[in-house]
Amino acid sequence: MHRLWSHTLQRLSPYTPGEQAQNSDVIKLNTNEHALPPSSGAVSAGQQLDVERLRRYPDPTSRLLTKAIAKANNVSSDQVLVTNGSDEVLAFAWTAFLSDTDKVPAVPAMTYTFYPVWAKLLGQGLHQVTMNSDLSIDVEALKAWDGPVVFPNPNAPTGLSLPLETIEGLVAHNPNRLVLIDEAYFGFGAVSAAPLISQYDNLLITRSFSKSHALAGLRVGYALAHASLLEGLRRVKDSFNSYPVDAYAQCVATAAVSDSAWFAKASATVEENRAALAAGLTQLGFSVLPSQANFVLASHPEHTGIVLTEYLKTQNILVRSWSSDDLLPWVRITVGTKDQQACLLSALADYLND
Ligand SMILES: Cc1ncc(COP(=O)(O)O)c(C=O)c1O
Structure with a gap:
């Protein structure tokens, strides 16, 4: 020290x-x-990247990648924010929505071990909710918590997931608190809450290209949310690093997400x-x-x-x-x-x- x-x-x-x-x-x-x-189309898109795109700063809005993610998820571009891995967008979310003393988030006791780290660095504490005896998330305890809630679906490291009706019940229960669903393990069988973002402006979903698209080395993640909620994350991003996602990553990830x-x-x-x-x-x-x-x-x-x-x-x-x-x-x-x-x-x- x-x-x-x-x-x-x-x-x-x-x-x-x-x-x-x-x-x-x-x-x-x-x-x-x-x-x-990863997708061979994504790999060759990266190999063919115009050198001029390396000389210049990357597009600060990741416009083409944002558009491709929006298309793949059936949402509009203003409901997508692209970042350096989902760890970055989660950290932005902590600063934007989870850092006030009256906004201490509840998380499952057994979950992604980065949450307590962000809570110490960027937040004001963390409320840990005991797991059910089968290691599933105690949804009723999360419902009863007055503040925001954060959990992965499927949860890590259990791999257990919650059905969409349960998630919708939690989101609808209290429209005045944030429900952040970390979908880092999207694409392997769990149902996504993405179809709910237009209806509920208190729902924030984070995703990663690391697992679902075999691109952990690229460091690309993103958030999906109602445009007005997402604007809060954009303000944090532009107060931290306005060019977070490099030109190569934008190019490869755009081809990857388009390869359904x-x-x-x-x-x-x-x-x-x-x-x-x-x-x-x-x-x-x-x-x-x-x-x-x-x-x-x-x-x-x-x-x-x-x-x-x-x-x-x-x-x-x-x-x-x-x-x-x-x-x-x-x-x-x-x-x-x-x-x-x-x-x-x-x-x-x-x-x-x-
Ligand atoms: C639950 C969970 N969320 C987020 C992440 C971070 O993923 P990324 O590689 O996109 O930063 C991980 C990585 O292992 C994870 O397990």
Whole structure:
């Protein structure tokens, strides 16, 4: 700690990103990247980018990408705001809507671990709502909270999702508070709340190209909301960095979101592989939560998540686990290719049968 650090900085506990392997023969199932390569149309659009677009500043409004996202989601361009990954738009949302003392947001106790970090850096606190015994979100407790609510759908790291009627009930329950739904894992089976944004101006949805479009390295995310709510995020963006999304990212993401055939096929492959992974783990004695994301959360009656993670690392396979009491039994495994999953299941079988 340096003597010049601010009080806020001294209180921070920054987010720790998942391990990024340097070695290419590692089977990397720890940070929920897509199992497949991105759309080939998107890759070649990037390769053909006019060099002149690198010399100049990028379009500050990401106009073409915004238009393509609007078209893919059947909304208008003024209901879309593009950012550097969904982490950036979530941080903007904290500043715009969740930073006043009378706007302390409620989040599920088991959820994306970046929320408490933003709450400390940009907000005034966080109200954590205990999970139901099956690890689903306690929607009634969120309803009863007077302030804004924030949660992923499907939730991370459980992978469990809420149906649209439940989400609409929560949004309609109190039009004077924000409901922020983090749809980072959109596209793998959960129903999106996007069709509700024109009707409810207290609903904000965030999305990511990292998972659904296999473009985690590109860092593109976006928000969908009623135009007047979104204007608040735009004001924060333009007070922070008016050129957040670079020219290359805008070009590749525009081609990616326009390739609906790739999206349909890739999402179906992930769902199929997820079912195979869950079945394989169940056969080995794991309990597996019914996930609608590109990962599964599993627990074994005899081994903690950390023990399994450490063993798998010795086999060149990365998965994710935690040391907190609530998550200690669990291991989170990203859906991989069929071959990667076969290696994982065979390594686990060797360990468990030893
Ligand atoms: C629930 C959730 N929200 C947001 C993000 C951030 O995604 P991005 O890569 O778009 O910043 C993640 C990343 O893992 C996540 O799990």
